[in-house]
Amino acid sequence: MNPATELASLAALLADQTRAAICLALLDGRAWTAGELAAHAGVAPSTATEHLHRLISGGLLVERRQGRHRYVQLAGPAVAQLIEDLAAHTGPTRTPVRGLREATAGAALRRGRTCYDHLAGRLGVALTDAMTAAGLLDQTGGFALTPAGLTWLTDELGLDPAELRQSRRPLARGCLDWTERRQHLAGIAGAELCRRLLDNRWVARVGSGRAVRITPSGKSELGRLLELPDID
Amino acid sequence: MNPATELASLAALLADQTRAAICLALLDGRAWTAGELAAHAGVAPSTATEHLHRLISGGLLVERRQGRHRYVQLAGPAVAQLIEDLAAHTGPTRTPVRGLREATAGAALRRGRTCYDHLAGRLGVALTDAMTAAGLLDQTGGFALTPAGLTWLTDELGLDPAELRQSRRPLARGCLDWTERRQHLAGIAGAELCRRLLDNRWVARVGSGRAVRITPSGKSELGRLLELPDID
DNA sequence: GGATCGTTTCGGCGGGCACCGAACCGTCAC
DNA sequence: GTGACGGTTCGGTGCCCGCCGAAACGATCC
Known part of the structure; x- marks a missing residue:
């Protein structure tokens, strides 16, 4: 064709x-x-x-x-990335918000959400920024996990090195956030990190949708590992 | 909306x-x-x-x-990237080729072409691979230019450091090639590199379309800087 | 068995839109 | 000026497709 x-x-x-x-x-x-x-x-x-x-x-x-x-x-992740990319191109969305219900739902989504299999919103961006500041991510010449970042994921967070070594999908990738207009961590590392944080209950789903928020235990545990600002 | x-x-x-x-x-x-x-x-x-x-x-x-x-x-580059991304998702295209005219045109495109403002096709992938092998690009943790890669672009190829330091666009980015199904160098670095190679006549356009090929002088000059395989 | 519910198939309706040709408008060459 | 040419506007036509409701299907529950 x-x-x-x-x-x-x-x-x-x-x-x-x-x-x-x-x-x-x-x-x-x-x-x-x-x-x-x-x-x-x-x-x-x-x-x-x-x-x-x-x-x-x-x-x-x-x-x-x-x-x-x-x-x-x-x-699959490729499809999710495609849709997310397209959505990011629809210009800064200045959607007027109608009611209180929508406003709080929107605020929750802006605070933190899953973007297919990784974290996005202010939470996702803050994590990405903190990891960059700690030398775990390198955003100066593109978007990549540093060697220190790889050992951090395996040794500090206990992620399975084998899981991170699939070849089909990039280890780390920037995903443009359509509320924050900033990049956040995607790729295998982003997905595994998100899974681990949810498993640990350091991050929990809010309601039935995509919204998530950091839990008290997550705030203290992650605070030991990274310099995280307050998200709320 | x-x-x-x-x-x-x-x-x-x-x-x-x-x-x-x-x-x-x-x-x-x-x-x-x-x-x-x-x-x-x-x-x-x-x-x-x-x-x-x-x-x-x-x-x-x-x-x-x-x-x-x-x-x-x-x-702009963002639009080009969007279209290129979408095209890359249309599955490995097993388009039957009809005539000799189309066959040679297709072969020329597969050998090398511009992808908006950077190089793609076998030429683009080969350059990317050679730069990775030389430690100028890092594809293990994503897709990024190494510090050595940055100095290589400015000192060996004479690119303007100021041009490379725009903030809006990532310095290096992987762009998925829809003929090779491999990543090649895009972003500011990819665009400036392409421009320099065309200016130097190390790479020249073939015909009136997107097809390009490496010139004899380009082959010898680039051969001094990188381990390049034969593209033809 | 029968009732209920989630899902699917089918027919028919309506609107949107991709297409063309013909007429028109500017620009350029002479 | 006149003619040629690239581009645009405007009607008109036909098709595609998104929608619904009615009816059928199949799984589940009692």
């Missing part, structure tokens, strides 16, 4: 308001049911089904059937 | 076969006239005009009027 045709059909998958809403919701990295997505996007279940078909056959989503539910999630 | 709506409208700009062809053509980083683009995409000039309107008002393209010509080009 023509490269232009391929590019167009890929873009077309995201070129619909409803499908875009579905993909943005799935950016939390978790599996949603078809009905949840329909409600979230504000369309009839039948409509959501059609959209899910297109997104799955386009390779953006994968499904897992379980009883009478159909769970879908993003097909 | 709703984030989903913004994402959808951005994607919609590329979700059309003709607009995608236009954007891919403009990935060579140069300015094309409206008529050239219409011919390239195989549509009537009037149709191309409408597409250019949408792409410009969507912020992807900028125009420059000159006499009775209207030149358009990509609005």
Whole structure:
């Protein structure tokens, strides 16, 4: 197929308001049911089904059937990065906030959230900044984990060196944050770090969405390892 | 505006076969006239005009009027990166090649080309690999220029240190190549390196498109600085 | 078994938009 | 001036596709 045709059909998958809403919701990295997505996007279940078909056959989503539910999630980190990149290009979003409910939800998301499999928002940026200040990340010539950063992840945080040594995916990568307009740590290191912090309950999910916040124990434990400013 | 709506409208700009062809053509980083683009995409000039309107008002393209010509080009490196990222996600393209003309053109592009403002294709990947082997780039913990790499660019190649120290754009960045499926050097360093190689006539454009190839003088001069394999 | 619920298929409707040709407007060459 | 040419505007046409509701399907629960 023509490269232009391929590019167009890929873009077309995201070129619909409803499908875009579905993909943005799935950016939390978790599996949603078809009905949840329909409600979230504000369309009839039948409509959501059609959209899910297109997104799955386009390779953006994968499904897992379980009883009478159909769970879908993003097909992988590459897809998440693609959507996140596109979203970052939609100009500084000066969306007017309507109600208190939305305002607090928005504030929670800006404070901290998961971005597919790693941390974003003020929390993600603050962690990235602190790691850079400590010489664990090098942002002067691009975005890379230093040797000291690698040993820090394995020795101080106890991450599995084997997990960090997959070849398909970059170890560290900058991901542009669409609320902070700053880079934060992504890639394998970002994903494993996020998983560890959630496992340790140093960071916990707030409500049912992507929002997260640092816990009291996380604040003290991370404070021993890094110079972290107050996030709230 | 709703984030989903913004994402959808951005994607919609590329979700059309003709607009995608236009954007891919403009990935060579140069300015094309409206008529050239219409011919390239195989549509009537009037149709191309409408597409250019949408792409410009969507912020992807900028125009420059000159006499009775209207030149358009990509609005900046960020846009080029976005399109390049999307194109890289369209799966390994196993496009059947039709004629000899297309086959040789395709071979020239695979050998070496500009990717907006830096080098790609086998040439770009080979340069990146050679720089990595020489300790000028570090790809183990992400993608970054080493201190040695920075002095190499300024002292050996004579790049302007001030040019390399803009803050808006990362110094070095990996750009995924859609023919090689490998990373090559992008960012400010990649752009300045490409400019210097073209200025020195160590690399020259082939024909009127994006294709480039290394010149005999470039082969000997670059051979003194790096361990470069034969590209042809 | 029957009732319920999540999901899917199908038909039909409506709007958006990509396309073209024809007319028009500027610029350039002579 | 006149003609040629690049670019644009404007109607008009046709198709694609996103939407819904109704009906069917299948899993679960009682």
